Structures are given as structure tokens and as C-alpha cells.
Amino acid sequence: MTFKVSLQSTGQRFVIEQHDSILDAAVRAGIALEYGCSNGNCGLCKARVVRGNVELLRPHDYIMSASEKACGTILMCSNTAASNLEIDASVAGAAREIAVQNIRTKVRKLTPVGDNLMLMQLQTPRSQRLRFLAGQYACLSVAGIASYDSAIASCPCDDMRLEFHIRRVADEPFSKYVFDCLKPGTFIEVEAPRGEFVLREDSKRPIILIAFDTGFAAIKSVLEHATAQDEERRAHLYWITCGADGHYLDNLCRSWADALDQFRYTPLSIKQDYDRLLTAREQGLQLVDEQLQRIVADYPDMSGHDVYMVAPDPLLAAGKNLLTEHGLPHARLMQEPVRGNRNVGCVIGGTAPASGG
Numbered sequence: 328m329t330f331k332v333s334l335q336s337t338g339q340r341f342v343i344e345q346h347d348s349i350l351d352a353a354v355r356a357g358i359a360l361e362y363g364c365s366n367g368n369c370g371l372c373k374a375r376v377v378r379g380n381v382e383l384l385r386p387h388d389y390i391m392s393a394s395e396k397a398c399g400t401i402l403m404c405s406n407t408a409a410s411n412l413e414i415d416a417s418v419a420g421a422a423r424e425i426a427v428q429n430i431r432t433k434v435r436k437l438t439p440v441g442d443n444l445m446l447m448q449l450q451t452p453r454s455q456r457l458r459f460l461a462g463q464y465a466c467l468s469v470a471g472i473a474s475y476d477s478a479i480a481s482c483p484c485d486d487m488r489l490e491f492h493i494r495r496v497a498d499e500p501f502s503k504y505v506f507d508c509l510k511p512g513t514f515i516e517v518e519a520p521r522g523e524f525v526l527r528e529d530s531k532r533p534i535i536l537i538a539f540d541t542g543f544a545a546i547k548s549v550l551e552h553a554t555a556q557d558e559e560r561r562a563h564l565y566w567i568t569c570g571a572d573g574h575y576l577d578n579l580c581r582s583w584a585d586a587l588d589q590f591r592y593t594p595l596s597i598k599q600d601y602d603r604l605l606t607a608r609e610q611g612l613q614l615v616d617e618q619l620q621r622i623v624a625d626y627p628d629m630s631g632h633d634v635y636m637v638a639p640d641p642l643l644a645a646g647k648n649l650l651t652e653h654g655l656p657h658a659r660l661m662q663e664p665v666r667g668n669r670n671v672g673c674v675i676g677g678t679a680p681a682s683g684g
């Protein structure tokens with residue numbers, strides 16, 4: 328049996344299957360509720376039942392005070408719905424409302440894509456899942472190696488399996504370790520969430536997403552969350568890449584385009600590899616600018632859109648100028664530098680890197 332649950336503060340709704348906890352159902356629906364242990368110890372997932380009935384799934388160690396019980400307070404991780412429900416619960420509306428967590432994760436899966444890109448999936452303990460918003464990043468550390476910032480590529484609706492896209496960068500210790508030494512089962516410390524590049528859930532405007540290279544990771548998280556929240560929202564993804572393993576999840580993007588009526592995907596390629604861009608920065612900036620011009624050719628008036636862009640810093644500046652010239656209000660442009668990918672980050676228009684990979 329399924330029931331509907333609505334949140335009094337935001338009006339968000341989700342569906343809950345019988346025997347699923349209210350917390351698990353909400354997280355799967357991409358709702359950023361406050362929680363911690365997920366097993367009845369910490370009390371962070373407290374909510375007040377405004378209307379309807381709940382059923383205890385399992386006893387919990389957290390002790391509720393008499394006054395909390397009297398006003399209908401429950402633990403969302405330990406209860407399910409026994410009817411349609413309205414609850415009063417704390418929902419993060421902004422990135423800064425979610426505390427940074429330190430979690431010891433385990434490498435679940437490593438999928439190399441070509442020679443220079445690794446898709447890495449980390450598994451959190453069941454009792455310590457990562458609460459984050461789509462688009463945020465994590466600081467990763469392993470085996471005493473200098474920590475490494477990387478965008479979380481997965482959707483917050485799966486808080487136990489975290490995905491990262493790691494590009495090999497010569498002389499960068501973490502990426503070198505990932506390619507040369509890392510094995511499934513290795514522990515990786517995750518400090519997250521970080522960053523304020525997140526989906527604006529208060530907006531219903533169509534979105535344009537612009538990713539450069541592994542900037543696709545943060546964009547993927549935003550897109551998966553946006554479509555989980557509202558399948559009707561129009562979204563157009565432009566993914567600008569260069570190099571042999573350019574659009575490394577091209578099939579995934581095409582499958583979204585096939586499945587979602589409101590989603591469009593345009594892969595854009597630069598006919599240069601990264602090494603060539605390293606040695607020709609002015610030309611590199613020009614080549615990327617040509618791709619941005621194709622986007623504004625599709626959308627000469629951007630005034631009715633929200634734009635999310637993840638790219639190296641010099642491209643963000645170029646993108647901001649171009650997009651705002653085409654009517655995009657500054658407040659509707661959400662930008663984020665490519666995390667971790669220091670080589671590409673300083674390729675175009677920036678300072679010279681030590682070497683390319």
C-alpha cells in the first residue's frame with residue numbers, strides 16, 4: 328500500500344510505500360530533510376505529525392520527552408505512514424544549512440573510461456549516510472595523500488552510493504593514486520558537503536546546463552535531482568569537451584533525452600586535445616568561446632531561464648559576460664569551477680600548470 332506525505336513548511340510531497348521509513352522515502356524523492364544516523368539514535372530526524380497516522384517500524388534508542396510525544400513528535404527514520412500524512416519537519420533550503428560531515432567510505436566500484444578518466448563509486452556505512460544538496464562537492468582523502476576536492480556526481484536521493492569523476496592529472500597525488508593504486512574495498516575519508524552551487528528549487532523556470540569536461544559531474548547531480556523533483560521542467564544540457572574520452576557518459580545523456588520529453592542534450596566538441604590547449608591558451612579560450620556562441624545562438628534571449636555552468640574559472644568569466652549580454656539576470660546564473668581537475672582548470676587563459684595528463 329502507498330500513502331502520500333506532504334511537508335507543512337515547503338508544500339513538497341512524496342509517496343511512501345508501506346514498510347519504508349518516512350526518511351528513506353523523502354531522501355529518495357530528493358528532499359533535503361535533516362537527519363543523521365538513520366537508525367534511531369541521534370534524534371536529528373524528529374518531525375511533528377500534523378495530520379494522519381504513523382506506524383513504528385522498529386524500536387529506537389533515542390528517548391523522546393513527554394512533551395515531544397504529546398505534540399506528536401516522531402523519528403522519521405523509525406516510522407512509516409499508516410495513512411496519508413502531513414508532517415512538520417526541518418528541510419534545508421540552502422547549502423549552508425547542512426553541516427559538514429566526516430564519513431569513512433569504502434570504494435565500491437572503479438570504472439575506467441579510456442586511459443585518463445575514472446568513475447569512482449563510494450559506499451557510506453548504513454548508519455552514516457551523506458546528506459547533501461545536488462551540485463555540492465566533497466573533500467576526499469586516502470592513505471595520507473593530500474586531500475582532493477571533487478564534485479559529487481550522484482543524486483542526493485541515493486545518500487549511500489556517492490559517485491565521483493576523477494581525471495588523471497600528472498603530478499597530482501590523489502588522481503595518481505586513484506589510477507595507479509586504488510582498489511575496491513579501500514577506505515576513503517569524505518568530508519562533505521561543501522560549496523553553494525545547488526539547484527534552485529524555488530524556481531520553475533526552464534534550465535540550461537553548461538558543463539565543461541568533468542564539470543559534467545556536478546551538472547549530472549543537479550540534473551538528476553531536478554528531473555526527480557519535476558519531470559515537466561524543461562532542461563537543455565550542453566556538454567563541452569575535448570580529447571579522446573570527451574563525452575564519457577554520452578549514452579547516459581542520450582538515454583535521458585530519449586526518456587524525458589522536456590530534456591534536450593547537445594554535445595559540443597573542441598577539436599583539440601587538452602595537451603594542445605595547454606600550449607595554446609589564447610587559442611583555447613577562443614575555441615571554447617566558439618562553443619558558447621553556439622549556445623547563445625540557440626537562446627538569443629536568456630531572460631526567462633536559469634543557467635547552471637561548471638567550467639574552469641576563465642571560462643566562467645567569459646560565460647558570465649556572454650550570457651548576461653543575452654539577457655540572463657546575474658542572479659539566475661549559478662556557476663562553479665571544475666573541482667579537482669587542476670590541470671584543465673588552469674589550461675585556458677590561466678597560469679601555466681606543471682605538466683599535462
Ligand code: FES
Binds near residue numbers: 366367
Ligand atoms: S536519523 Fe538519527 S534518529 Fe533518525
